[in-house]
Each structure stands twice: as structure tokens, then as C-alpha cells.
Amino acid sequence: MPNTAADSSVHVAVGVIRRDGRILLSRRAANAHQGGLWEFPGGKLEPGETLLDGLSRELHEELGITVQPTDCAPLIKIEHDYGDKQVCLDVCWVNDFGGQPRGCEGQPVQWVPIAQLNDYPLPAANAAIVDAIRASVSV
Numbered sequence: 001m002p003n004t005a006a007d008s009s010v011h012v013a014v015g016v017i018r019r020d021g022r023i024l025l026s027r028r029a030a031n032a033h034q035g036g037l038w039e040f041p042g043g044k045l046e047p048g049e050t051l052l053d054g055l056s057r058e059l060h061e062e063l064g065i066t067v068q069p070t071d072c073a074p075l076i077k078i079e080h081d082y083g084d085k086q087v088c089l090d091v092c093w094v095n096d097f098g099g100q101p102r103g104c105e106g107q108p109v110q111w112v113p114i115a116q117l118n119d120y121p122l123p124a125a126n127a128a129i130v131d132a133i134r135a136s137v138s139v
């Protein structure tokens with residue numbers, strides 16, 4: 001049976017990791033989808049995996065940190081069509097974590113003040129995430 005548009009969308013757990021007014025960005029590998037751009041760490045959910053389990057697994061794989069579900073909170077959910085790929089970004093605040101984040105896959109990582117997030121080239125879908133971050137912290 002052919003996939004519907006919803007079936008073909010890739011479900012991605014994304015973490016907006018914050019500490020002391022800064023957000024952790026990492027740079028996507030040059031050969032990845034949206035390669036070379038900066039991103040909020042995260043990745044594709046595995047079949048049957050919950051959002052928070054997937055987020056915790058991805059952040060451990062990519063950054064070596066441990067994240068508890070109680071330290072996460074929903075921020076925004078974004079459907080975006082890149083033409084070559086449709087993604088559903090399920091974005092959560094990560095308000096605390098254990099360990100020191102490092103680029104476990106060789107990727108550069110950088111703590112960025114919220115006001116400077118747009119100084120970094122981000123995938124198109126991420127503009128809505130930056131808006132949501134700003135709206136959330138300015139109240």
C-alpha cells in the first residue's frame with residue numbers, strides 16, 4: 001500500500017538544551033541531510049520508541065549526556081517539507097542533564113546565547129524553533 005504524506009514524514013526528537021541562558025548547538029556533518037548547518041541535537045525515533053526515550057537515547061549517543069524525562073518539557077512540534085524529505089520535529093526543552101556535553105560523533109558543539117542563535121546557519125525548519133524559544137523566555 002502506498003505511503004500517505006503523514007506516513008512518509010520522519011519523526012525526529014529534538015532537544016533545546018539550556019544552561020545559564022545559553023543553548024547548545026551542534027554542527028551537522030557535511031554529508032548529512034542539511035549538512036554543514038547548525039542544529040539542536042537529536043535524531044530519528046526508532047519504531048515503538050516514545051519521544052522522551054528517543055530524545056534521551058539520541059542525546060546520550062551524540063553528546064554523552066544523561067537526560068531524565070522530568071527535566072524535559074514540550075516546546076513546539078513542527079512539520080516541514082524540504083522537498084527531498086518531510087520531517088516532523090518534536091522539540092523539547094532540556095532543562096538539566098548529567099555529564100559534560102561533547103561531540104561524540106566528531107561534530108563541533110557550541111553554547112550560544114539565545115539572542116545570537118540566528119547568527120548560526122540553521123535548517124529552514126528551525127526558524128520556528130528559534131521564535132518559540134524567544135517567545136518562551138521573554139515572558
Ligand SMILES: Nc1nc2c([nH]c(=O)n2[C@@H]2O[C@H](COP(=O)(O)OP(=O)(O)OP(=O)(O)O)[C@@H](O)[C@H]2O)c(=O)[nH]1
Binds near residue numbers: 013033040089124
Ligand atoms: N537533530 C535535528 N534534526 C533536524 C533539525 N532541524 C531539521 O530540519 N532536522 C532534520 O531532521 C532530520 C533527522 O535528524 P538527524 O539526522 O539528526 O537524525 P539521526 O540523528 O537519527 O541521524 P542518522 O540518520 O545519522 O542516524 C534530518 O533530516 C534533519 O535535517 C534540528 O534542529 N535537529
Ligand SMILES: [Mg+2]
Binds near residue numbers: 058
Ligand atoms: Mg542527529
